[in-house]
Amino acid sequence: xxxxxxxxxxxxxxxxxxxxxxxxxxxxxxxxxxxxxxxxxxxxxxxxxxxxxxxxxxxxxxxxxxxxxxxxxxxxxxxxxxxxxxxxxxxxxxxxxxxxxxxxxxxxxxxxxxxxxxxxxxxxxxxxxxxxxxxxxxxxxxxxxxxxxxxxxxxxxxxxxxxxxxxxxxxxxxxxxxxxxxxxxxxxxxxxxxxxxxxxxxxxxxxxxxxxxxxxxxxxxxxxxxxxxxxxxxxxxxxxxxxxxxxxxxxxxxxxxxx
Amino acid sequence: xxxxxxxxxxxxxxxxxxxxxxxxxxxxxxxxxxxxxxxxxxxxxxxxxxxxxxxxxxxxxxxxxxxxxxxxxxxxxxxxxxxxxxxxxxxxxxxxxxxxxxxxxxxxxxxxxxxxxxxxxxxxxxxxxxxxxxxxxxxxxxxxxxxxxxxxxxxxxxxxxxxxxxxxxxxxxxxxxxxxxxxxxxxxxxxxxxxxxxxxxxxxxxxxxxxxxxxxxxxxxxxxxxxxxxxxxxxxxxxxxxxxxxxxxxx
Numbered sequence: 001x002x003x004x005x006x007x008x009x010x011x012x013x014x015x016x017x018x019x020x021x022x023x024x025x026x027x028x029x030x031x032x033x034x035x036x037x038x039x040x041x042x043x044x045x046x047x048x049x050x051x052x053x054x055x056x057x058x059x060x061x062x063x064x065x066x067x068x069x070x071x072x073x074x075x076x077x078x079x080x081x082x083x084x085x086x087x088x089x090x091x092x093x094x095x096x097x098x099x100x101x102x103x104x105x106x107x108x109x110x111x112x113x114x115x116x117x118x119x120x121x122x123x124x125x126x127x128x129x130x131x132x133x134x135x136x137x138x139x140x141x142x143x144x145x146x147x148x149x150x151x152x153x154x155x156x157x158x159x160x161x162x163x164x165x166x167x168x169x170x171x172x173x174x175x176x177x178x179x180x181x182x183x184x185x186x187x188x189x190x191x192x193x194x195x196x197x198x199x200x201x202x203x204x205x206x207x208x209x210x211x212x213x214x215x216x217x218x219x220x221x222x223x224x225x226x227x228x229x230x231x232x233x234x235x236x237x238x239x240x241x242x243x244x245x246x247x248x249x250x251x252x253x254x255x256x257x258x259x
Numbered sequence: 260x261x262x263x264x265x266x267x268x269x270x271x272x273x274x275x276x277x278x279x280x281x282x283x284x285x286x287x288x289x290x291x292x293x294x295x296x297x298x299x300x301x302x303x304x305x306x307x308x309x310x311x312x313x314x315x316x317x318x319x320x321x322x323x324x325x326x327x328x329x330x331x332x333x334x335x336x337x338x339x340x341x342x343x344x345x346x347x348x349x350x351x352x353x354x355x356x357x358x359x360x361x362x363x364x365x366x367x368x369x370x371x372x373x374x375x376x377x378x379x380x381x382x383x384x385x386x387x388x389x390x391x392x393x394x395x396x397x398x399x400x401x402x403x404x405x406x407x408x409x410x411x412x413x414x415x416x417x418x419x420x421x422x423x424x425x426x427x428x429x430x431x432x433x434x435x436x437x438x439x440x441x442x443x444x445x446x447x448x449x450x451x452x453x454x455x456x457x458x459x460x461x462x463x464x465x466x467x468x469x470x471x472x473x474x475x476x477x478x479x480x481x482x483x484x485x486x487x488x489x490x491x492x493x494x495x496x497x498x499x500x501x502x503x504x505x506x507x508x509x510x
Contacts, residue, residue: 055381104499107393121397123379123386127301130379130386132395137363139395141377141388141493157495240397242411244363245499 052169054203055124058210058232063117066187067228081221084190105245107138107158109182110197111214114230121240129164137243173199192220208234296423299457300378307484337444337474344442361498365412365436366429367451385418392498398427410447427453446473461487
């Protein structure tokens with residue numbers, strides 16, 4: 001079995017486990033979701049979905065925020081990371097360089113995309129977590145219950161390479177193999193090709209808000225892994241608009257979140 | 260007497276429960292069959308042939324007959340645009356269409372492109388994710404078009420299941436897109452009906468009917484074939500990264 005086959009047989013095993021659990025639930029004559037609570041197709045993106053399923057439209061609460069560690073400490077930059085960060089910011093401020101993500105309308109990378117001032121729609125199904133971001137029409141199609149493909153099967157991407165799994169009420173997304181054309185946030189926080197992003201998504205406040213607790217591990221840039229939080233408001237009143245580079249768009253400032 | 264009545268009530272209750280159980284299980288079986296048929300759409304698909312022109316003739320579709328049928332319905336102005344674009348392509352020039360400038364392909368060109376795509380199904384929506392430049396479409400199932408629509412690149416799409424066939428109905432398209440890769444224009448009156456059927460686990464057929472009085476003298480139907488791609492994924496595709504090439508002459 002090639003590593004590629006192994007990756008997909010893990011998916012098969014996940015499905016079989018799910019079916020076995022579903023059968024057990026049905027045999028017990030229980031009405032309810034069984035393994036459905038972990039990612040069966042949701043009922044409607046315009047209704048609040050009970051359980052951990054956070055399918056629906058969400059909008060970041062604090063757009064374009066500079067990322068800070070949860071514990072209130074400063075970002076644990078290594079000397080090399082500090083140098084890169086300071087140089088980039090100085091050059092940006094002096095107008096010597098431009099924010100290429102904006103200039104060329106490129107995918108923001110992680111976690112920066114999550115702070116973009118546009119809504120996104122989450123579609124959670126059995127075998128995939130799909131995030132449809134309005135910003136720069138980026139989608140993430142993240143397979144569930146599989147391992148990362150072997151290294152030779154992965155390309156370095158703006159959005160990295162992601163796999164996901166449910167841990168209780170939390171969807172955990174593991175992303176590696178990012179290209180070096182993105183920054184971690186709008187302030188220009190750098191990363192290297194060793195960046196490893198772990199996201200832990202779960203509903204908070206009775207499902208009115210969504211939280212992503214993000215752990216960033218990147219030894220050349222940071223002295224230790226550190227975590228930050230981004231929160232989102234549930235917006236069943238919105239659908240995702242077309243986003244065409246070069247055309248005017250709605251964003252948080254243009255609508256005031258008031259639609 | 261009381262006992263008999265109670266016994267009768269119990270039998271009645273059991274009968275009702277049993278009957279409703281049978282109805283429920285019949286409905287359940289139907290739903291399961293439908294789910295099994297619809298799940299055949301899951302996975303990654305790709306154009307089986309990219310549907311370029313037959314040698315020697317400009318045009319869209321897959322066969323000489325199809326081209327004849329299409330050409331006979333194309334309004335003269337649309338034919339002129341297509342011939343001009345085609346002539347430019349023949350001498351290695353690329354006129355600035357939406358596709359060549361990293362604008363959205365839009366509906367229905369996005370269906371015509373030789374990159375993978377995936378259906379994502381929920382009870383209320385069907386999404387189509389296209390590998391080509393991160394494009395996606397959102398199809399409301401069992402819904403209606405709004406009375407007023409601002410034209411967009413992908414239009415307003417509603418869908419329903421006709422047995423095992425997924426039907427997608429799209430209106431509200433802007434006039435910046437094209438009918439397909441070959442540069443055939445359309446107007447905002449374009450109405451696209453797609454009928455996707457999985458013929459066997461590895462093959463899907465699309466019967467697509469285009470109606471656009473501004474471009475075509477009558478409805479035109481084309482058949483497209485897709486094959487399933489196993490053990491793969493949608494790869495990241497960023498048009499702006501690859502296509503930052505030199506300026507192209509204006510039309």
